[in-house]
Amino acid sequence: MPFALTEKLFFRLCLLSPYSSTVPRTWKLLFAKSFGNLQAKMALVRASRYFLPTWKEDPAEAELPSHKLMLRAGMIRKLAAGIYTYLPLARRVLHRIEGIIREEMDAIGGMEITMPMIHPAELWAETGRLQDFGPILGRFRDRAGREMVLGPTHEEVITDIARREIRSWRQLPLVFYQIQTKFRDEPRPRGGLIRAREFTMKDGYSFHESKEDLDRFYREIYQAYLNIFHRCGLPVVVVEADPGLMGGSESHEFMLPNPYGEDSFIQCENGDYAANLEGAVSLKDEDPPEPLLPVEEVATPGCYTIEAVANFLGVPTRKTAKAVFYRTPKELVFVVIRGDLEVNEAKLARALGTGEIWPATEEEIAACGAVPGYASPIGIRRNGVKVVVDDSIPKARNLVAGANREGFHLRNVNFPRDFQADIVADVAMAREGDRCPRCGGRLRIQRAIELGHIFKLGTKYSEAMGATFLDREGKPRPLIMGCYGIGVGRLLAAVIEAHHDEEGIIWPAHLAPFQVVVSVLNPDHDELLRLGEDLARALDEAGFEVLLDDRDQSAGEKFHDAKLWGIPVLLVVGPRAAKQNQVELERRADGAKFAVSAEPKAVVEKVRELLERARA
RNA sequence: CGGAGAGUAGCGCAGCCUGGUUAGCGCGCAUGGUUCGGGACCAUGAGGUCGGCGGUUCGAAUCCGCCCUCUCCGACCA
Numbered sequence: 036m037p038f039a040l041t042e043k044l045f046f047r048l049c050l051l052s053p054y055s056s057t058v059p060r061t062w063k064l065l066f067a068k069s070f071g072n073l074q075a076k077m078a079l080v081r082a083s084r085y086f087l088p089t090w091k092e093d094p095a096e097a098e099l100p101s102h103k104l105m106l107r108a109g110m111i112r113k114l115a116a117g118i119y120t121y122l123p124l125a126r127r128v129l130h131r132i133e134g135i136i137r138e139e140m141d142a143i144g145g146m147e148i149t150m151p152m153i154h155p156a157e158l159w160a161e162t163g164r165l166q167d168f169g170p171i172l173g174r175f176r177d178r179a180g181r182e183m184v185l186g187p188t189h190e191e192v193i194t195d196i197a198r199r200e201i202r203s204w205r206q207l208p209l210v211f212y213q214i215q216t217k218f219r220d221e222p223r224p225r226g227g228l229i230r231a232r233e234f235t236m237k238d239g240y241s242f243h244e245s246k247e248d249l250d251r252f253y254r255e256i257y258q259a260y261l262n263i264f265h266r267c268g269l270p271v272v273v274v275e276a277d278p279g280l281m282g283g284s285e286s287h288e289f290m291l292p293n294p295y296g297e298d299s300f301i302q303c304e305n306g307d308y309a310a311n312l313e314g315a316v317s318l319k320d321e322d323p324p325e326p327l328l329p330v331e332e333v334a335t336p337g338c339y340t341i342e343a344v345a346n347f348l349g350v351p352t353r354k355t356a357k358a359v360f361y362r363t364p365k366e367l368v369f370v371v372i373r374g375d376l377e378v379n380e381a382k383l384a385r386a387l388g389t390g391e392i393w394p395a396t397e398e399e400i401a402a403c404g405a406v407p408g409y410a411s412p413i414g415i416r417r418n419g420v421k422v423v424v425d426d427s428i429p430k431a432r433n434l435v436a437g438a439n440r441e442g443f444h445l446r447n448v449n450f451p452r453d454f455q456a457d458i459v460a461d462v463a464m465a466r467e468g469d470r471c472p473r474c475g476g477r478l479r480i481q482r483a484i485e486l487g488h489i490f491k492l493g494t495k496y497s498e499a500m501g502a503t504f505l506d507r508e509g510k511p512r513p514l515i516m517g518c519y520g521i522g523v524g525r526l527l528a529a530v531i532e533a534h535h536d537e538e539g540i541i542w543p544a545h546l547a548p549f550q551v552v553v554s555v556l557n558p559d560h561d562e563l564l565r566l567g568e569d570l571a572r573a574l575d576e577a578g579f580e581v582l583l584d585d586r587d588q589s590a591g592e593k594f595h596d597a598k599l600w601g602i603p604v605l606l607v608v609g610p611r612a613a614k615q616n617q618v619e620l621e622r623r624a625d626g627a628k629f630a631v632s633a634e635p636k637a638v639v640e641k642v643r644e645l646l647e648r649a650r651a
Numbered sequence: 652c653g654g655a656g657a658g659u660a661g662c663g664c665a666g667c668c669u670g671g672u673u674a675g676c677g678c679g680c681a682u683g684g685u686u687c688g689g690g691a692c693c694a695u696g697a698g699g700u701c702g703g704c705g706g707u708u709c710g711a712a713u714c715c716g717c718c719c720u721c722u723c724c725g726a727c728c729a
Contacts (some may be wrong), residue, residue, distance in 0.1 A: 573710095612688095
């Protein structure tokens with residue numbers, strides 16, 4: 036579409052986003068000329084003078100296709116684990132991706148800003164996240180000894196701006212975003228740009244006077260995110276997510292299904308439910324009715340696991356009740372769950388209303404009077420121990436549970452006849468093959484790359500940091516916030532994951548670092564080189580970004596590099612076709628070849644046609 | 652943090668088990684020449700603290716110990 040814009044529209048586009056990389060350069064020049072300022076030179080990009088360090092072989096350190104290809108194509112280089120340099124080819128694509136993000140963010144009223152990368156630690160202490168983030172936070176002291184952190188995200192910083200500057204409901208809503216480098220000292224970086232420690236992120240923050248206005252904007256940004264990923268050629272799945280450390284109520288993740296993904300989500304075969312595994316819900320069957328039998332103690336020597344007990348007594352694991360102990364900052368938690376299910380710690384933490392939980396130690400378990408391996412919900416000493424019963428338990432009958440005595444279990448335990456709970460909640464991990472809570476369809480677990488995440492934060496940060504405004508009644512109220520992230524480097528890698536073959540990358544035309552590579556097979560033949568330069572210049576003037584491959588290398592190497600780089604159209608200027616006053620065009624996506632007259636007009640025409648079809 | 656694997660020239664690897672001249676191979680790189688349409692060929696050449704430190708030994712890339720780094724699986728992950 037940019038190639039078909041009218042000039043008037045273009046000027047508006049330029050004013051809106053002067054750095055947009057999707058605007059053809061010729062029009063930028065026109066724009067510049069009409070204001071009588073800079074005369075940008077249109078120097079051809081010559082491969083012989085450009086930095087394109089390609090590798091013939093797969094690097095040993097990479098596993099994922101995108102990681103291998105980015106290293107081989109000379110896009111990135113590693114400095115340390117999870118820390119990369121973006122070389123020119125990668126930078127060019129990033130400009131385009133960032134351009135798309137800026138257009139979509141600007142279109143919903145976003146204002147681009149840049150916040151500091153270095154934050155005083157005390158700012159993070161205000162919200163408690165200095166603690167919560169723990170070792171993931173990069174920290175150092177400045178020369179005065181003040182504790183500083185490397186920003187892993189920017190809720191605190193933007194909320195600090197908000198509390199200083201936002202006074203009245205009349206100023207709202209406000210939407211800010213930035214595209215910036217973040218640092219998170221992840222315990223395990225992996226997959227190149229898929230999970231890096233230093234990475235580029237688009238993070239956005241919105242401020243609202245009401246929950247309703249946040250809801251309204253949330254729908255807008257949700258759509259903007261879909262636009263961004265669709266324009267990048269990525270079929271994302273939107274997934275209900277757990278807000279986790281960020282806090283807040285509603286949250287969605289934008290996932291690209293991929294076998295190498297760093298994340299997983301669960302999806303109904305009928306497409307009406309998709310959720311991150313952390314928060315996924317599935318149906319739990321009710322046991323067929325059977326009379327409740329009296330509790331009876333049975334000897335189960337050496338049966339410390341559910342499997343052992345079930346085997347020993349000859350019952351299925353789903354006829355047992357499993358005891359699992361956790362510790363929170365406040366208390367010990369005793370979870371009772373059906374024996375065939377696992378506890379989902381994220382769901383448990385939410386049910387408890389606490390940020391952090393971790394498995395209890397044997398000592399802690401023993402301290403409350405429970406016998407590890409034989410712990411029982413019956414007769415557990417209740418002081419200081421919170422009993423959480425998974426909602427699978429009330430639906431089950433006559434379960435086998437621990438007897439709280441070494442070597443013994445109880446048969447026919449029933450809730451609530453035999454024991455009570457402080458909380459009954461769904462704290463079970465959803466499993467592959469479980470049934471969908473919406474339609475009863477089968478659930479499948481899929482690996483995926485998390486590309487974006489949006490949150491309704493509510494007032495978590497504004498309350499903690501005292502960011503208030505005066506509402507329509509003149510009363511001070513905490514700002515209602517949302518935050519919205521996209522992993523830009525990860526997005527770049529994801530595009531390659533979704534668009535490549537054995538020979539290299541296959542960029543969607545509007546993301547490609549160059550749309551055309553003009554390969555002069557014998558650059559030392561003056562005539563051929565001149566023809567290549569003329570055609571490259573003509574393409575450049577027509578608004579395409581052109582790489583002139585004038586390197587003195589064998590034709591085979593140049594063809595292979597062109598495929599590796601994934602440039603959508605290859606224009607071959609060689610002696611064979613030149614004899615008939617022709618050149619050859621080859622489309623990267625399917626290898627289709629076309630002979631064209633070596634006239635600039637004809638070449639530009641054909642290239643334009645090929646690119647139109649190559650759009651994602 | 653738990654488990655597994657790896658570190659030898661820019662890249663990919665052999666050598667190590669069974670210690671012994673000057674540490675190899677392929678690719679790449681430099682120079683000269685021949686080539687020139689799907690990763691050419693010939694000749695010459697540069698390039699190595701064998702991850703680091705310590706130990707054993709007459710002698711260590713090779714055996715032992717400690718440490719560092721990287722990769723994969725898991726835990727973790729706005």
